[in-house]
Amino acid sequence: MDLEEFRSGLDAWLDENAAALARDHDGLPTLDQEMAQIAKVKRLAYDAGWIRYGWPERVGGLGGSSLLRGYLAEAVTARDLVDPGLFSMTEVLAPTMIDYARPELAAEMVPRLLRGDETWCQGFSEPGTGSNLASLSCRATRTDDGWVVNGQKVWTSLAQYAQRCVLLTRTGTPESAHRGITALFVDMDSPGITIRPIVTIHGREEFCEVFFDDVVVPADRTLGEEGQGWAVAMDLLPFERSTALWQRGAFLYRRLDELVATAPESLTPDQVGEVFLALYGFRARSLATQHRLASGERLGPETSVDKVLLATAEQAVFDAAADALADHVMFGDDGDAPRWRAEYLYSRAATIYGGSAEIQRNIIARKLLDLGADR
Amino acid sequence: MTGGTAGGMTPGGMDRDERELFAKSVQHATANHTGAALDAALADLGWLDALAADRRTAVAVLFEHQGAANATSSALGLVVAATLGAGPDPGVGVVLPAAGAWGPPGRARGDTLTVRGLGLAGLADRAEALVVAAPDGSGGPTAVRVRVADLALRPIGGLDPALGLMEVTGEGVPAGERFDPGAEAWEAAVAAGRLALAHEILGASRSMLRLARDHATERIQFGRPIASFQAVRHRLAEAFVALEAAEAALDAGWRDGSPRGAALAKALVGVGARTTAGHAQQVLAGIGFTTEHGFHHHMRRARVLDQLLGSAKTLTRQLGEDLLRARRLPALLPL
Numbered sequence: 001m002d003l004e005e006f007r008s009g010l011d012a013w014l015d016e017n018a019a020a021l022a023r024d025h026d027g028l029p030t031l032d033q034e035m036a037q038i039a040k041v042k043r044l045a046y047d048a049g050w051i052r053y054g055w056p057e058r059v060g061g062l063g064g065s066s067l068l069r070g071y072l073a074e075a076v077t078a079r080d081l082v083d084p085g086l087f088s089m090t091e092v093l094a095p096t097m098i099d100y101a102r103p104e105l106a107a108e109m110v111p112r113l114l115r116g117d118e119t120w121c122q123g124f125s126e127p128g129t130g131s132n133l134a135s136l137s138c139r140a141t142r143t144d145d146g147w148v149v150n151g152q153k154v155w156t157s158l159a160q161y162a163q164r165c166v167l168l169t170r171t172g173t174p175e176s177a178h179r180g181i182t183a184l185f186v187d188m189d190s191p192g193i194t195i196r197p198i199v200t201i202h203g204r205e206e207f208c209e210v211f212f213d214d215v216v217v218p219a220d221r222t223l224g225e226e227g228q229g230w231a232v233a234m235d236l237l238p239f240e241r242s243t244a245l246w247q248r249g250a251f252l253y254r255r256l257d258e259l260v261a262t263a264p265e266s267l268t269p270d271q272v273g274e275v276f277l278a279l280y281g282f283r284a285r286s287l288a289t290q291h292r293l294a295s296g297e298r299l300g301p302e303t304s305v306d307k308v309l310l311a312t313a314e315q316a317v318f319d320a321a322a323d324a325l326a327d328h329v330m331f332g333d334d335g336d337a338p339r340w341r342a343e344y345l346y347s348r349a350a351t352i353y354g355g356s357a358e359i360q361r362n363i364i365a366r367k368l369l370d371l372g373a374d375r
Numbered sequence: 376m377t378g379g380t381a382g383g384m385t386p387g388g389m390d391r392d393e394r395e396l397f398a399k400s401v402q403h404a405t406a407n408h409t410g411a412a413l414d415a416a417l418a419d420l421g422w423l424d425a426l427a428a429d430r431r432t433a434v435a436v437l438f439e440h441q442g443a444a445n446a447t448s449s450a451l452g453l454v455v456a457a458t459l460g461a462g463p464d465p466g467v468g469v470v471l472p473a474a475g476a477w478g479p480p481g482r483a484r485g486d487t488l489t490v491r492g493l494g495l496a497g498l499a500d501r502a503e504a505l506v507v508a509a510p511d512g513s514g515g516p517t518a519v520r521v522r523v524a525d526l527a528l529r530p531i532g533g534l535d536p537a538l539g540l541m542e543v544t545g546e547g548v549p550a551g552e553r554f555d556p557g558a559e560a561w562e563a564a565v566a567a568g569r570l571a572l573a574h575e576i577l578g579a580s581r582s583m584l585r586l587a588r589d590h591a592t593e594r595i596q597f598g599r600p601i602a603s604f605q606a607v608r609h610r611l612a613e614a615f616v617a618l619e620a621a622e623a624a625l626d627a628g629w630r631d632g633s634p635r636g637a638a639l640a641k642a643l644v645g646v647g648a649r650t651t652a653g654h655a656q657q658v659l660a661g662i663g664f665t666t667e668h669g670f671h672h673h674m675r676r677a678r679v680l681d682q683l684l685g686s687a688k689t690l691t692r693q694l695g696e697d698l699l700r701a702r703r704l705p706a707l708l709p710l
Contacts, residue, residue, distance in 0.1 A: 269696040284620065284623035284626065284643075288623055305616050362612075371592060373603065375603060
């Protein structure tokens, strides 16, 4: 199916099924409500086939360009059917499984993720391991038939909902840095896993601490080879900066559109022009990235440019909203106020998660400007 | 895949090999010539034919190299004339809108014109010039040939004397041969001019970034290249990001083909140029503040070209006014 056919077919399906797809709550959803909504949308889109396009047939997909996934993500975001960040985790985790899991495992698991039957999480960061990912210390020890994991992860989004986790572990010596890391696909109901949600400043338990005490992981749940975990992580990260960002851009476009419609008298032309320009620059850049991905190019450090542009645009949109709707954001408790406030607060994290703004600039300096080592 | 690819697409007129050959000869011309000599070199290498066959490649390649090399030519006028359907004639100059403006530079008064505009350096050497005039009453603009001798030309020094701009004025200027380019033609000509200028500003900005980058890797302080300091690296990264966004917007501007797409591209390039100039100058430090280093030529050029056919600041404000009036955003760059 080509993009035009997909676009018109999906738009028509979204119109016809608007009632079934609609949110069954008013106002700012709780995280439970949001997760239920995402599962519902995924299930309906899977049964109708739409969410299966752009994924290979061997993992339950219907084939076609990754642009089809990009348009689906954009379309459900434009209609406010899903939270873009939570919905787009599929875009980050499914490619990892397709590239690194045993084919039988990928064929068994990926359809569950696409259909919304399961939620997966990504166990990367640790208390002592934020920007310096290669220093992680959560240890996996070899046994006769697999691994035993001991250690702790943090900032693990949706761990309390997740059935599976793509987990980075230390399998080499503590000094082995990026060479001694192995990726595992872990069942979250394994004995020995403890989860403690953390409340964010925007009032959601969106991420967690996860503790591993003698957690047994079978050998056939190894993603890639032992010691290949760094490659798994490096291949995964550009996906955080491609289709997922395209969807986030669509979200920002909808919110800026709503802001301009709601409060035009509180905005200055210069401010609106600057914010729109920032968003347009991101969109133009991300458009090229979507097409590079679709043409089979391997994405790499150049996606750090997309991330910097998106984070800058996101904060610009919600800075403008917090100025124009100051009464709502600071004092309001009704109507749209909690949503604008939550989104304003969440936008502060845009320059922190998924590789901080500083890390992105370090990558750009080293890999794209060839400035050499930074010490 | 439907639609164009956003990556390396092949424009209609030239194939890949032809484009590479063309780019090479343009680069050679802009690196070795400027002003009238560059006009002659462009005529020799067939730039006007390229403009007719493949406008995007001709404009993008020439103006980016011209900006990167800090060269000047009469090509901007030819781009405007070609878009008006005038059949660009290197022997005829083109009067551009006055600094900061983008309305037609002329006003028709019966058989004569009032002219307030800008000329490129080569205008003084031409016998005739093309002036687009807003109509006296209703109707669309008219493109009129006038004798350069009937215009007053004042060389502009300003921030970038090497650009050689001229202030062009005239009262009661006798109108020669005229044609009606159509109601939308002026807007299209401004859009084409904006894309060309955006490429030139982008070329100048890439040169600024390259100079700063090279300086940072060569300049040793505290026993190591200053490029190893994060404060320096992040400035250069910030400039790089701004120029990548600008380049993507330029690509989108050509693809989209609308006057709005061209305005957005020029605004983003202008913003990127300003960001780059600031960071590059700071990284270049003392030497970048002298005329012994090439940086200042590019900084002057980018800043002055930003003012032509609408600056980033004015275009951004106008965009904001449009959005607030419409109370909604325009549809954006489909996948």
